[in-house]
Each structure stands twice: as structure tokens, then as C-alpha cells.
Amino acid sequence: MNVKTVDIEVFSSSVCNRCQRASLMVSALLEEQAFDTITWREINVVEEIDYAVAHAVLSTPTIVIGGTQRFTTLPSEQKLRDAIQDYMSHVRSGNE
């Protein structure tokens, strides 16, 4: 079964401590679950402000999963895990 790549985007800014924690959490979570189809990246909203505005980002950290804004503040690890699993299950059901 081909599982669609999940793109996770963490919108952050340079002087935001919660942003670093959000990125670390995403990174660790993906490693732990070994979803090798999932890619993620961190986006500095100051450097890519046009991209951030196009995604309606109004604060940092904002976490976008599969193109949908899921969190506009630092989530708990469990909530982030649930959101990723929820998205993955949607992708899987779409591929079946």
C-alpha cells in the first residue's frame, strides 16, 4: 500500500522558545513512530513571510499537517500524536 507523504510544517520565529520545542517534538515523534513517509520542515515566518501569510499564519508556533492548520500554539505531545495519526488514517482510507 502506498501511503501518501504527510507534510508537517512548523511555522516558527527566531525568538520563540515554544517554536523550538514544537520542532523538537515533531522531530522526536516522527522518529519514534518511524513513519518514513512523513516529511517535515521548519519555516521561519520572518524569512518566508509570504508563504506564512498564504497559509493564514497569525502566530507562532503554528503547525500545519497535510496542508491544514492544526495548532496555533504549542500542543501537548499527545495531541500532536493524535493529529498525525488522525491525518495518516485519512490518507490511508483515501488510498484504499
Added chain:
Amino acid sequence: MNSYAIGEVSRLLTMSVDTLRYYEKIGLLPKVSRKESGIRCYSDKDISRLKFIKRAQKMNFTLAEIGDLLKMREDPQNARNEVRQLTLNKLKEVEVRVTELDTLRGELALLVNLCTANKEGCPIIEIIDKDGLPKTV
């Protein structure tokens, strides 16, 4: 129906009395009714029309264009084809402007939120530093 003296309309819409008289003179506003003494009495419909003129001017439409748009506004079903086309073109311009303003609003809102949230630095300053300040003459 309400009735307004020219001074009231001037204050209400922040338009000068001379401008109000001028719009009437060039036909942007139909002849305003008058009291027996000759004093102008503006109706709610006149006020609505003046507000439309003001909004259109803010969008940089010329007075001639506004005149055509007002004809369309008055009688949309029977407007001439060229007036319909002009209105359609202006609608497209307004939509482009709205999109641009919406993007600008998002950008400013993000920057303000970042500045408010961060005590150590302000991204607005970072962006100005990166792009440089506008040159002054």
C-alpha cells in the same frame, strides 16, 4: 424620510460644502430639493449616493467613471452595455484590491502578534533591517 441641511451633510460625510455643491452642478447628484427659502434639503437617498461617490473616489475612480457607475446603481436592469462592462471591470479591480488588502492585513497581523509575543526582539525591525528603509529625498 430624513432631511439634512448642507452643513449637516458636510459634517456627516466629511465633504466640503463646495464639493457637495459641485457634485450637484456636474450632475453626480440629481438636483437636491430645496425649501421655499432656497436652502438645500438632502434626502437619505442623496446621502447614500454621496457615500457611494466617496467610496468610489477612495478606489481612485474618476468622477466620469463614478457618474457611469451611478447610472448602473440607479437602474441596473436597463443600463447600457458599456456601463455594464465598466461596472464589471471596476468590480474586478475592487476584487484585486480586496485580495491585496487581505494579504497585507494578514502580514501586518502576523508581525504585530510576533512583536507582542516576543520580548527579546521584534520581527518588524528584522524585516526593515533586511529590506532596508525606503529612501527619502
